[in-house]
């Protein structure tokens with residue numbers, strides 16, 4: 660999305676509490692990201708982004724912090740160099756950790772009290788094996804949080820065996836590792852959030868269709884960032900319509916009605932449906948309705 664398009668989108672949105680600048684790709688590939696952050700902040704929203712930190716040079720980090728960003732999620736799917744190479748060929752885990760270290764250093768030396776830095780993990784055997792090290796890494800760097808989420812399998816092709824393996828988490832190992840990580844994190848003074856794989860509490864219902872939306876780089880509006888493909892689902896395009904028209908459209912309203920009645924096919928297999936994708940505190944739209 661160009662800066663001009665982004666400003667148009669901002670103009671069309673009603674007042675929003677939060678904007679997370681993230682798509683299916685890497686946000687730092689967009690050189691106007693700091694300008695987008697600054698513009699979104701001046702609209703009154705709290706603004707965050709998620710990056711794999713491969714392009715997060717000192718200059719890029721300083722530009723984001725200076726623009727007033729409130730949250731940076733630093734995706735680090737593993738700290739095992741060999742697994743990392745398999746997953747992200749072309750960059751090394753050392754370079755990514757160096758970039759994160761530089762970011763944390765700049766935040767520490769200058770004053771950015773309103774910026775949270777978090778290591779963002781996807782639950783996988785490799786992450787669980789190194790979870791203690793990752794918690795220590797986050798704490799040593801002075802980060803605020805380590806949060807883990809489950810893999811959204813709808814994002815990857817079913818023939819990708821590396822990514823298939825990522826999903827192959829032993830629930831017992833998951834429970835043990837996350838319990839121990841929580842204790843370590845508490846001792847080290849860093850927040851650790853992980854989803855509860857056993858959550859059966861249906862009152863943790865996804866609230867995305869009612870309180871948020873996903874806007875793609877080319878303007879399509881979908882209900883959430885877990886369904887970002889406009890070819891599969893969209894309710895209209897912001898470059899062609901007003902937000903209110905899209906938000907109140909019959910297709911959006913029908914979708915919400917199906918979600919409310921718990922019969923929307925797209926949501927049935929979604930781990931976020933009842934809070935098994937994120938820890939409820941990591942999901943801005945999670946709501947306990949009891």
Ligand code: SF4
Pocket residue numbers: 865866867868882883884885886925926929930931932
């Ligand atoms: S349940 Fe999942 S797919 Fe459905 S709206 Fe929520 S996040 Fe999106």
